[in-house]
Amino acid sequence: MAAPLPRQDRADALARLRRHLVDNGTAPEARRRGPxxxxxxxxxxxxxxxxxxxxLPRGTIVAALPRTGVTASGGTALSYTTLALIAGATAGGAWAGVIGFPNLGIAAVSGLGADLSKMLLLDEPGDRWPDATAVLANAVxxxxxxxxxxxxxxxxxxxTSRVRPTDRQRGCVLIVTSPWESAHLAVTARDPQWEGLGDGTGNLGGRRVTIAVTGRATHGHRREAEIWLPAADGTISEYVPETEQQPEHEQPEQPQRPQLRIA
Structure with missing residues (x-):
């Protein structure tokens, strides 16, 4: 029988376990009410x-820059990461409002799992965009x-005052597509690699990309995960390096969580 851990070591081990549970959303304080x-x-x-x-707690401001380049209509293109945030929120029962994106990729966000019945679109707010944001912040x-x-x-x-929850308003999460001084999180994507073209021919199959999150809410640490976004079927999928893949008969039935790197 192993000897019990010294008191100080035991406290450190429990603290590390608590942080792990909170980071993965399974600690009691992370299992809050639904949207x-x-x-x-x-x-x-x-x-x-x-x-x-x-x-994402209400009151959180997330900065997620759009993709480089423009769409066929000449507008700014939303990043797949931003679409994934909308998809995850609406699929989980939240209502989302989109302001200033007349060229929103409806097919793409739907393929990522979004519930389109829970989305409100305001394509061209004009100079009234701050008022439109304030109104929607109290509605979605x-x-x-x-x-x-x-x-x-x-x-x-x-x-910021409209987004923050108070006794009189529920508040919301705000995702902005430009640098925002008071943002709690900044989400970026790097090292995108499309597969399927081969030597210049074929069809795009999926994009492997590293998603990075930094900001005040991460206490200065950079969190990274490599995933398929989108995968060949248009969804979000786990990326497993070939060196770590198991034979088909040994693979677990449930997908593993993406590897998290904290720098």
């Missing part, structure tokens, strides 16, 4: 290890905002 009851906003299971607590659980210009100090205060 319909004014609780936190869910994220896709493969993205939960990147978010402290595995959910998550707001995606593409502001036409950098907000001034007054607009920042107005929007």
């Amino acid at each position: 319909a009851d004014g609780g936190d906003i869910p994220v896709h299971p493969l993205l939960r290890p990147l978010v402290p607590g595995g959910v 659980d998550l707001v995606l905002l593409h502001a036409p210009r950098r907000p001034n100090a007054t607009q920042l205060r107005q929007i």
Whole structure:
């Protein structure tokens, strides 16, 4: 029989276990009410290890830059990561409002698992975009905002106050597609690798990408995970390096969580 851990070592081990449970959304304090009851906003299971607590608390501001380049209509293209955040939230029962994206990829976000019946779209708010954001912040659980210009100090205060939960308002999660001084999380994607073209011929099959999350909410640590976004079937899937893949008859029935790296 192994000797019990010294008191100090036991306390450190319990603290590490508690942090692990909170990060994966399984600790008691992370299992809060659902979005319909004014609780936190869910994220896709493969993205939960990147978010402290595995959910997005109301009042959280997330900065997620759009993809480089433009769409066929000349507009800005939403990143797949942003679409994945919307998909995870609506699939988990949250309502989402999208402001300033007339070229939102409906087919793409639907393929990632979004519940389109829980999405409200305001394509062209014009100069009234701060007012539109304030109104939707009191009506839905998550707001995606593409502001036409950098907000001034007054607009920042107005929007932040509407997003923050109080005794009189439930608050919401705000995702912005431009740098935002008061953002709690910054989500970026790097090293994208499309597969399926071969030597210049064939069809795109899927994109392997590393998703990174930083910001005040991660206490200075960078959280990273490599996933398929999108996978060959248009969904979000786990990426397993070939060196770690098991023979088909030995593979577990349930997918493993993506490997989380904290720098």
